[in-house]
Amino acid sequence: MRETRPITSAASRSSGPSNELGPLTPSSPIAPSSPPKLFPFLLGLADDRLVLGHRLSEWCGHGPILEEDIALANIALDLVGQATLLLNLAGKIEGKGRSEDALAYFRDGGEFRNLHIVELPKGDYAYTIVRQFLFDVYSYHVLEQLQKGAHRELAGIAAKGFKEVRYHVRHSSEWVVRMGDGTDESHARAQKALDDLWRFTPEMFRPDAVDIEMQEHGIGPDLTALKPQWDGVVREVMGRSTLVMPADSYMIGGGRNGKHTEFLGHMLAEMQIVARSHPGAEW
Amino acid sequence: MWRAAVTKNGCRQSREKVMEKQPAATTDEDLNAAFEARIANGETIEPKDWMPERYRTQLIRMMSQHAHSEIVGMLPEGNWITRAPSLRRKMTLLAKVQDEAGHGLYIYCGAETLGIDRAELVDQLLSGRAKYSSIFNYPTLTWADIGVIGWFVDGAAIVNQTVLAKASYGPYARAMIRICKEENFHKKQGYEIIATLARGTPAQKAMAQDAVNRWWWPSLMMLGPSDTDSPNTAELMRWRVKRKTNDELRQRFIDLTVPQAEAVGLTLPDPDLKLNPETNSYDFGPIDWEEFWAVVKGNGPCNRERLQARRDAHENGRWVREAAEAYASKQQRAAQSPAA
Ligand SMILES: [Fe+2]
Ligand SMILES: [Fe+2]
Ligand SMILES: [Fe+2]
Numbered sequence: 001m002r003e004t005r006p007i008t009s010a011a012s013r014s015s016g017p018s019n020e021l022g023p024l025t026p027s028s029p030i031a032p033s034s035p036p037k038l039f040p041f042l043l044g045l046a047d048d049r050l051v052l053g054h055r056l057s058e059w060c061g062h063g064p065i066l067e068e069d070i071a072l073a074n075i076a077l078d079l080v081g082q083a084t085l086l087l088n089l090a091g092k093i094e095g096k097g098r099s100e101d102a103l104a105y106f107r108d109g110g111e112f113r114n115l116h117i118v119e120l121p122k123g124d125y126a127y128t129i130v131r132q133f134l135f136d137v138y139s140y141h142v143l144e145q146l147q148k149g150a151h152r153e154l155a156g157i158a159a160k161g162f163k164e165v166r167y168h169v170r171h172s173s174e175w176v177v178r179m180g181d182g183t184d185e186s187h188a189r190a191q192k193a194l195d196d197l198w199r200f201t202p203e204m205f206r207p208d209a210v211d212i213e214m215q216e217h218g219i220g221p222d223l224t225a226l227k228p229q230w231d232g233v234v235r236e237v238m239g240r241s242t243l244v245m246p247a248d249s250y251m252i253g254g255g256r257n258g259k260h261t262e263f264l265g266h267m268l269a270e271m272q273i274v275a276r277s278h279p280g281a282e283w
Numbered sequence: 284m285w286r287a288a289v290t291k292n293g294c295r296q297s298r299e300k301v302m303e304k305q306p307a308a309t310t311d312e313d314l315n316a317a318f319e320a321r322i323a324n325g326e327t328i329e330p331k332d333w334m335p336e337r338y339r340t341q342l343i344r345m346m347s348q349h350a351h352s353e354i355v356g357m358l359p360e361g362n363w364i365t366r367a368p369s370l371r372r373k374m375t376l377l378a379k380v381q382d383e384a385g386h387g388l389y390i391y392c393g394a395e396t397l398g399i400d401r402a403e404l405v406d407q408l409l410s411g412r413a414k415y416s417s418i419f420n421y422p423t424l425t426w427a428d429i430g431v432i433g434w435f436v437d438g439a440a441i442v443n444q445t446v447l448a449k450a451s452y453g454p455y456a457r458a459m460i461r462i463c464k465e466e467n468f469h470k471k472q473g474y475e476i477i478a479t480l481a482r483g484t485p486a487q488k489a490m491a492q493d494a495v496n497r498w499w500w501p502s503l504m505m506l507g508p509s510d511t512d513s514p515n516t517a518e519l520m521r522w523r524v525k526r527k528t529n530d531e532l533r534q535r536f537i538d539l540t541v542p543q544a545e546a547v548g549l550t551l552p553d554p555d556l557k558l559n560p561e562t563n564s565y566d567f568g569p570i571d572w573e574e575f576w577a578v579v580k581g582n583g584p585c586n587r588e589r590l591q592a593r594r595d596a597h598e599n600g601r602w603v604r605e606a607a608e609a610y611a612s613k614q615q616r617a618a619q620s621p622a623a
Contacts, residue, residue: 060361066384069381070381080370101369105369125600177610181610183609185605274366275368281483283371
């Protein structure tokens with residue numbers, strides 16, 4: 001058994017998430033020396049966070065306890081903030097003058113590159129939290145690598161996000177444990193969420209051509225190498241939660257190629273409606 | 284930033300402070316006289332101090348109504364988080380609604396220093412026994428409503444709360460000082476949304492004007508019934524729980540807001556609105572108090588929906604709260620057992 005850093009422990013807690021965005025510069029073409037697949041790579045990173053942040057924001061005002069309304073809004077803010085920085089960078093890399101808002105509000109579902117797991121409806125609180133935990137641990141390891149990557153601007157965004165995600169992992173893992181080792185009902189709900197979501201997790205670790213090119217350029221992580229680290233953390237938390245790790249099953253996915261579940265279209269219809277009803281307007 | 288860092292039960296202020304420092308040999312009349320003298324003297328009343336039962340219940344009523352308003356107020360604005368038209372607006376709206384949750388939490392904690400549980404207060408809200416601000420029973424129909432709510436509703440709240448920051452009860456006054464800082468920020472953001480729409484496309488400007496038209500009168504009503512219909516005012520003013528009458532607050536809000544509307548080229552929907560050169564205040568047309576009382580009594584456009592949304596959240600969250608409690612007591616037992 002390999003050792004894992006106790007990323008879910010209080011010792012790794014950051015000073016807390018931050019909602020502040022650094023100054024965004026207008027999307028203008030920069031030196032075209034970046035590898036061609038950097039743009040879709042950035043979109044994938046950004047869309048994961050934008051879509052999940054949006055799903056979390058659906059809880060605002062409807063959470064199970066006031067403290068969780070506040071905590072989930074915080075995490076949603078961090079994720080949308082990370083997405084904004086990543087989309088801004090993506091727009092610059094693409095060099096066609098698309099701003100972060102143009103990329104968020106004027107792309108159709110087929111152009112979104114997020115993983116399936118983040119676009120699924122929020123479900124009950126167990127579903128939201130278990131999904132969040134599975135993604136947080138993935139995001140933790142991805143950002144940890146990205147912040148050491150060869151692309152300076154991306155590394156900077158990742159470093160800022162990494163500090164935030166340390167808090168996210170702590171929040172979601174604590175709740176997974178509370179639910180798993182809470183009451184019979186909470187245990188059953190958490191186990192069901194885990195069983196339902198498990199088939200969406202292999203997509204996180206299957207590198208496509210974009211990931212491989214990014215890894216070759218020293219920009220992106222080796223996803224296959226992250227899998228055992230993710231496994232270790234998830235296994236440890238499931239142990240404390242008294243939840244049973246499901247067996248690996250057939251992989252569901254395709255989000256990185258723009259092939260999504262039925263749910264994304266509805267989410268985007270809602271998210272984009274005001275912006276698209278007033279093309280060219282400033283807000 | 285991590286806004287409302289809270290302890291496990293949500294409250295920083297310890298319930299243990301709720302003890303009455305009651306000298307043994309004094310009568311109620313003596314205590315009452317001493318209390319009134321302290322009030323008259325401008326002193327601040329703290330949780331541990333003796334206070335008349337009626338002062339305590341009036342404060343619980345005011346503080347819990349205020350806290351409920353913050354929480355119910357999350358709903359009309361939360362309605363637009365998923366449709367905010369830019370990433371920046373999405374984040375500021377999410378942060379604003381989150382602030383309101385923090386305000387609610389903070390004021391509930393303040394009310395707990397008066398010897399009542401948050402759970403009991405929430406129960407009063409969900410059962411329909413407690414009131415909250417009438418304004419949140421109106422629907423948010425377009426994105427411009429988000430701007431107008433920040434501008435009018437947070438603006439009216441600031442007018443009210445700036446005065447409450449000098450209230451005689453220490454925990455309430457301190458909560459108001461802290462909360463007002465954030466409400467000012469909300470108002471600025473709301474006004475900025477409206478200013479952007481007002482100089483935008485014709486459709487955006489029309490959207491802004493429509494929202495102003497719908498929210499103006501309810502915002503004036505939000506500051507409460509006219510002084511002639513406000514039976515508690517005299518007593519509350521004597522105790523410095525209230526510092527200004529509803530009509531005074533309303534006039535102040537109008538005087539502040541009219542020039543702001545003019546600055547962005549929007550019209551307030553009141554043909555009688557005009558500057559009175561003698562008072563240097565704006566005269567305004569009659570308020571439809573029938574509408575106000577209908578909304579207060581539960582017959583506004585969204586009363587049922589708002590309460591139902593809070594009840595649903597509470598019911599759907601029951602198993603989550605039970606899980607957290609069960610887990611916490613397991614942990615406590617484990618920590619106490621010598622084997623651990
Ligand atoms: Fe507030
Ligand atoms: Fe308020
Ligand atoms: Fe506010």
